[in-house]
Amino acid sequence: MDQTPVHQPAPSAPAPKKGGKGLAYGAIGLIALAAGFKLLPSKDAAPAPSNEANAFTPSTGTYKDGTYESKGQYVSPAGPEEIDVTVTLKDNVITDAVVVSEATARNSVRFQGKFVDGFKPFVIGKNINEVHLTQVSGSSLTPKGFDDALEKIKAQAKV
Amino acid sequence: MNAPTFAFEAIGTQWKIDVPGLPPEARADLLAEIEERIARFDRAYSRFRDDSLVADMARKAGTYRLPDDAAPMVGLYERLYRLTDGAVTPLIGQALVDAGYDAGYSLVQKKPLEHPPAWADVLSFDAPHLTLKKPALLDFGSVGKGYLIDLVGEILTRRGLKLFTINAGGDILYVDAHKTPLRVGLEHPDDAAQVIGVATITGGSICGSAGNRRAWGEFHHILDPRTLMSPKHILAAWAVAGSATVADALATCLFFVPPETLAKEFPFEYLIVNADYSCQASPGFPAEVFVK
Numbered sequence: 001m002d003q004t005p006v007h008q009p010a011p012s013a014p015a016p017k018k019g020g021k022g023l024a025y026g027a028i029g030l031i032a033l034a035a036g037f038k039l040l041p042s043k044d045a046a047p048a049p050s051n052e053a054n055a056f057t058p059s060t061g062t063y064k065d066g067t068y069e070s071k072g073q074y075v076s077p078a079g080p081e082e083i084d085v086t087v088t089l090k091d092n093v094i095t096d097a098v099v100v101s102e103a104t105a106r107n108s109v110r111f112q113g114k115f116v117d118g119f120k121p122f123v124i125g126k127n128i129n130e131v132h133l134t135q136v137s138g139s140s141l142t143p144k145g146f147d148d149a150l151e152k153i154k155a156q157a158k159v
Numbered sequence: 160m161n162a163p164t165f166a167f168e169a170i171g172t173q174w175k176i177d178v179p180g181l182p183p184e185a186r187a188d189l190l191a192e193i194e195e196r197i198a199r200f201d202r203a204y205s206r207f208r209d210d211s212l213v214a215d216m217a218r219k220a221g222t223y224r225l226p227d228d229a230a231p232m233v234g235l236y237e238r239l240y241r242l243t244d245g246a247v248t249p250l251i252g253q254a255l256v257d258a259g260y261d262a263g264y265s266l267v268q269k270k271p272l273e274h275p276p277a278w279a280d281v282l283s284f285d286a287p288h289l290t291l292k293k294p295a296l297l298d299f300g301s302v303g304k305g306y307l308i309d310l311v312g313e314i315l316t317r318r319g320l321k322l323f324t325i326n327a328g329g330d331i332l333y334v335d336a337h338k339t340p341l342r343v344g345l346e347h348p349d350d351a352a353q354v355i356g357v358a359t360i361t362g363g364s365i366c367g368s369a370g371n372r373r374a375w376g377e378f379h380h381i382l383d384p385r386t387l388m389s390p391k392h393i394l395a396a397w398a399v400a401g402s403a404t405v406a407d408a409l410a411t412c413l414f415f416v417p418p419e420t421l422a423k424e425f426p427f428e429y430l431i432v433n434a435d436y437s438c439q440a441s442p443g444f445p446a447e448v449f450v451k
Contacts, residue, residue: 121450122436125353126345133357137397138329138346139369149264 165190169197170304171207172328176256178315179322189318193311200228200307204299206252207262216289217252217296230286231404232299232306239301239408240278246407246415250275250282251384252296258378266375287311300380301319305366305407308332312403315320325403330366330410332403338362348394348432355432356448360399366406367416369395381414390414392434399445400427 128136163186165176181189203226216223225233239247254275259266271370276295283290286376312332320348321336334343338361342353348371358365370379370389379389396413400406409427418429418441418445438448 030202051211120437123355123432123438123446124436124449124451125347125350125355126449128352128354131344131354131357132342133344133354134342135324135327135331136344136346136354137328137331137358137365137367138344138348138351138395139367139372149266 168203169194170307170327172281172304174328175324175326176311176315177324177326178320181320185318189314192314193194196310196314197307198286199226200303200310203229204303206296206298209262210330211401213252213297213299216291217294218293220293225286225287225289226246228306228310229289232302233284233286233289235302235306235404235408236285236299237278238424239412242420243412243415246385247301247412248275248278248384249297249299249301250278250295251382252298254384254387255298255380255382256296258382259375260373260380262377264286268378270378272382273288274382274387280287283354293433301411302344302404302408304330305364305403305405308364308403308407327381329405330354330403332364333360333362335362345397345425345430345448346395354449355438356430356446358397358399358444358446360445363401364403364406365397365399366403366410367395367397368410370414371395381411383415393431394434394436395432397430398427400425 163178163183165174165178167174176193178189201238202210203209204219206213206217208214212223212225226242235247236247236249254272257260257268257270257272259268268341281292281295302392304327308330309328309332311325312323312334315325316334321334322339324341325332331341331343335341340359340361343358343360345356345358346367346369347353347355348369368381370381370391371394373380374389377388381389383390393414396410398406398409398413400409405425405427409421409425409429412421413429413431418431420439421427428441430438430440430444430446430448432438438450440446440448
């Protein structure tokens with residue numbers, strides 16, 4: 001059987017994944033590709049397409065598409081920490097990453113890595129009711145007079 | 160548990176001050192002190208009333224004796240002016256008015272905007288005296304609210320309160336001796352019913368700036384003196400810093416200069432949401448941001 005020719009696609013902007021996941025910026029040592037993390041296919045790993053019966057597995061850095069998760073341990077000045085990292089790889093690009101750190105709730109963590117180049121996060125919204133909040137920071141509270149004025153302007157603009 | 164809260168409108172925005180642990184009998188007195196302090200600040204620095212010091216300075220050149228609280232604010236403006244190459248300037252007032260953001264909220268551009276003068280050409284400050292070579296309408300909006308939040312915080316601290324939250328129009332100062340985490344939603348720039356993330360702070364300030372709400376025609380409340388247009392490449396920016404003065408100021412500055420420029424002089428964390436909804440944050444920005 002012919003081996004599927006290896007084709008390294010040019011790096012491109014990863015397709016945004018549907019369904020938001022959280023990026024916890026406060027977590028340390030992100031990215032499973034950093035030294036020390038072993039990638040283990042998670043139970044939900046996407047199956048390889050059937051026409052790639054002999055998927056290419058080179059000796060360095062190319063990974064099968066799929067979802068991988070790993071737990072990492074490290075020692076921070078605040079003591080031992082554990083983080084849970086799940087990454088989704090497609091064409092050797094991380095298209096999704098979730099890091100869950102126990103330390104996220106504390107203010108002592110510092111992020112010591114950068115996202116893999118090419119992964120550009122886009123924000124999405126969640127309903128305030130879904131998220132347990134004490135306060136909201138934004139620009140929602142404009143002067144009453146301002147909103148009234150805006151309404152008047154809009155009314156005047158209608159010819 | 161009964162958690163006392165003061166809620167009122169002042170300096171053109173809604174204030175909510177949580178003061179759990181405040182004895183009920185101290186409420187009225189404390190609220191009066193806070194309102195008086197805010198009124199005094201407004202009387203000096205508001206460009207939305209014609210009996211303020213700022214209104215006087217817009218009518219007549221000369222040397223003015225500013226209140227004692229002016230020095231930190233004007234001093235910060237001097238630093239920001241230098242750091243942003245003049246993009247953040249208190250001399251932006253007239254251009255804002257001409258664009259429509261005037262005392263009466265006419266929200267109609269009345270005439271072509273003019274570039275504000277350079278600081279050194281019209282303004283000198285030797286605390287507490289401010290000298291104007293010609294009349295100028297000063298706008299302290301980039302720093303004033305955060306600074307006033309800190310001043311109110313000082314009142315609460317002097318009263319012995321060790322736990323409180325001040326939220327003035329979405330700019331927040333949090334003090335807790337126990338450092339209990341406070342979860343702060345980051346409002347979606349397009350939809351106030353949604354948040355794009357949750358910041359967690361154990362003290363200090365988080366302030367946000369966005370161009371969505373106070374917007375009319377081509378403008379919003381942030382105006383670039385160099386282009387005479389409102390920056391559109393950024394939808395929203397948040398800064399986390401030790402004081403509301405700094406967080407408020409830097410949240411505005413982020414619309415004009417890269418965060419690295421500000422980081423040379425200020426310790427802070429930030430999140431920026433760009434016009435295409437991509438985002439970038441400092442590595443230590445204490446939040447979970449919802450992304451795809």
